[in-house]
Amino acid sequence: SQQGEEDPQALSIQEGENATMNCSYKTSINNLQWYRQNSGRGLVHLILIRSNEREKHSGRLRVTLDTSKKSSSLLITASRAADTASYFCATATGFQKLVFGTGTRLLVSP
């Protein structure tokens, strides 16, 4: 069964606004990762946060992890039209296995 579920399923915002996506998972994890998928393309790794970390930044991205609530959030600040994509969380629960969530479709309008 899938491990991660993302919320919301779809998000529509204006350029310059912040976008927040949430991911909930069910079991203990080694780390949690976020990926972006542009339409018709493969997934691209954005950021990895380990189970003993609470917050991580990369450019305009901020990821938080709350292992007690089994949840993570991805914040994209000052969004751009080029950020339009689907965003997936993925949890690493064991050797070589990365389980993906259901994805959030983000639309950023100019």
Place this chain on the structure above:
Amino acid sequence: DTAVSQTPKYLVTQMGNDKSIKCEQNLGHDTMYWYKQDSKKFLKIMFSYNNKELIINETVPNRFSPKSPDKAHLNLHINSLELGDSAVYFCASSQQGNRGEKLFFGSGTQLSVL
């Protein structure tokens, strides 16, 4: 100089046919994967290989047979294609494959079974 490349990008075929998808990575990674993405964008692992050895086989029908001739290549052969096999298939690789490293994905093969 694409890191993970898979061919073909599109594959349209009739039910009952046999088809193959090829994948190559030039990153020097030890581990390669096949993932299937359905029409609802749900991405599920099918197989993983570490240095040509099958590590993960996620309850995939026997009609799907991966083959890894060397650690840079992982091909997927599908026999007797069914309508339900229609999906986008992604190849991916990671450096060593342990403890949830980040994955590098190919651009996908969209398979349509008619």
